[in-house]
Amino acid sequence: MKPADVPRLVLATASVVALALGTGCGAENSNNSIVTTSIGTAATDPSPPPSSVGPTTTAFTTTTELATTSPTAVELAIPTGTFETTPADLFVLALDGDLELWTAALTSTPVQRTLVADYPDPFAAFSEGTGPNVIDHVAGEIGGTVVFGDCCEPISGNVIAARRVDDVAPISGGYSPTLSPTRDLLGTANDQVITQTAADSTGAGLSRPLNQQPDEPYRNVADLTWSSNSTTSADDDHMVLLVWDEDGWWLHDVDRSTLEPTPALELGVPSVEEAPDTTMQFAGHGPDSEIVVAQGTPDTTRLRYFDPRTLTELPQLERSLPGSASSIRLADDGLGLLWVDRGDLYVLSADETAPRRLGQDVLAAWFA
Numbered sequence: 001m002k003p004a005d006v007p008r009l010v011l012a013t014a015s016v017v018a019l020a021l022g023t024g025c026g027a028e029n030s031n032n033s034i035v036t037t038s039i040g041t042a043a044t045d046p047s048p049p050p051s052s053v054g055p056t057t058t059a060f061t062t063t064t065e066l067a068t069t070s071p072t073a074v075e076l077a078i079p080t081g082t083f084e085t086t087p088a089d090l091f092v093l094a095l096d097g098d099l100e101l102w103t104a105a106l107t108s109t110p111v112q113r114t115l116v117a118d119y120p121d122p123f124a125a126f127s128e129g130t131g132p133n134v135i136d137h138v139a140g141e142i143g144g145t146v147v148f149g150d151c152c153e154p155i156s157g158n159v160i161a162a163r164r165v166d167d168v169a170p171i172s173g174g175y176s177p178t179l180s181p182t183r184d185l186l187g188t189a190n191d192q193v194i195t196q197t198a199a200d201s202t203g204a205g206l207s208r209p210l211n212q213q214p215d216e217p218y219r220n221v222a223d224l225t226w227s228s229n230s231t232t233s234a235d236d237d238h239m240v241l242l243v244w245d246e247d248g249w250w251l252h253d254v255d256r257s258t259l260e261p262t263p264a265l266e267l268g269v270p271s272v273e274e275a276p277d278t279t280m281q282f283a284g285h286g287p288d289s290e291i292v293v294a295q296g297t298p299d300t301t302r303l304r305y306f307d308p309r310t311l312t313e314l315p316q317l318e319r320s321l322p323g324s325a326s327s328i329r330l331a332d333d334g335l336g337l338l339w340v341d342r343g344d345l346y347v348l349s350a351d352e353t354a355p356r357r358l359g360q361d362v363l364a365a366w367f368a
Contacts, residue, residue, distance in 0.1 A: 050303070050319045050337060050348065070208070071259045074195055076172045076186065077203035081145030081163035083116070087332070089368035091138045091146070095343060095361035097122045099135050099148060099162075101368070105358055106347065116146050117160065117168045122363075133158070138366040139177040139186060142199050147186065149177045156190050176224035180237050181285075187239045187254075189224045194259050196239065208259035219243045219250070220272070225282040227253075227308040228289030240291055240308075242282055244271055249280055251291070251311050265311040267304075269295060284330030290314060292330055299323040327364035338365055 083101065090105040097119040103112040120132035137149040146162040157175035162168040172195075174188030179199060186199040189210075197205030211218055223242040239254035241261060249269040252261040269278060279296040283303055286292055290305040305317040321328065321339060329338040335350035345362040348355040 050321050071206040072208075074197065074205055074207040075203045076159070076188075076195060076197040076205065077201055078142050078145055078147060078171070078186070078199060079161055079163055080143050080201060081141075081161070081167075083141050083144050083146050083162070083164070085141040085368040087368065090338070090358075091116070091140075091148075091366045091368055092345065092359070092362055093135050093138075093327075093364040095123075095363055097132070097134060097363075099138070099146075101146070102359075106349075111358075115165055116162050117148070119150070134363075135160075136364070137176050137178065139179045140183075140366070140368060142179070142183070142186070143201065147171075147177055147179075149175060149188075151175065156192060159188055175221060178224050178226065178239075180226045181228050182237065185226075185237070187224055187226065189221045189239070189241055191219070191221050194239070194241075194254060194261075196254075196256070196259060206259055210261075217245045217247070219245050222249075222280060223282045225284070225291060227291065228285045240282075240311075242280060242293065244280070246271055246273075248274075251293075251306065253311065263311075265306070265313075267293070267295075279326070281328070283328045285334055286317060286330065287334030290317060290334070294328045296326065297323055301325045301328065303328070329365070329367055331367060338367060340364060 085101065088104050088106045090102040092100045092102050094100055098115060099117040099119065101114045101116050103114065105111045117135065119135060122131060122134050124132070126132065133150040133153055135148055135150045139147040144163070148160050148162070150158050150160060154173065156173040158170045159172040159174050159177045160168060161171045172188065174193070174195060175190040176188060178187050179185070180187070184199055186197050188195045191211055193207050193209050195205060195207040197203045210221070221241055221243050225240050227238050227240060236256065238256040241252040241254060243250050243252060248271050249267040251265040251267065253263065254261050269275065269280065277298055281294050283292040283294040286305050289308045291308050293304045293306070295302045295304055300323050301321040303319040303321070305314040306312065307314060322341065325339045325341050327340040330336065331338070331349070333350055337348045339346055340362050343362055344360050345358045345365055346355040347358055
């Protein structure tokens, strides 16, 4: 399976999942215009909150490492933009493929929706490849610019900068653009290269190639997150990769200075070829900086927690959502949850007992 065949986004319906699995046709963004409407105050939904469950698999550590070469200097400059966000806002990927900023979405006031990037309809008819590119990661707003990623043309992915609604353009190749918890570093990774750059207009940093040794197992990079600085000093914060090979799924620490992917943790999940109905994605961090992986099947989505320093699994913290849940994000407090279920967007804060429905016709969402 080619790198582009890895699911980059767990979409809301089976038909959309099929669109996201393969390579697209490299559709270009059209000029954007501001769309501002009120979607009203969120309503309480009777769905039950996530449950806590015991472990069903046991992960184990190995000394397997990714084959790499030495890092080199690189620049990924982020231009200054005009967007403004607050912690009460959300970035939302609509059913038509467009990325929107939902201002005050987490408050009781009417929500304002502003177009960030105008993308082709993922459900539209197509004649080339498997469909248009789909937005699958949002790093967030950096200096007024919204940085996000799409897939899958080219198969290395794209890092996109939206300075304003009529200025949206690629700034780099790569999957999974993700900000560090201190918001001063931007990480990207795909099957060919890892990059770690300053999240500013200089973009100075390092890159390191992956999968360069033909005698080593080929590792497919599916997602990227950061260890949290609440358990270590900010200078020790580093990237963590979610990857798979012919034997299954793994976590890899990435050394902050060398970008060397060091000791791995096997997650006890079969490879994509062997378990195509299983989805794997980072969901964020727990209350004590635990790294959380959302492991989905048609029946259940498990939130599995791992110590950020040792990658040891912490099964006593595990939570679950229905198998229809996707795009699961943990809030900054490590307790609140944001997710999509059959196109409906839900949020459950730490002080609530039932989720609230925030909107409909949604493919994915991210905390701002």
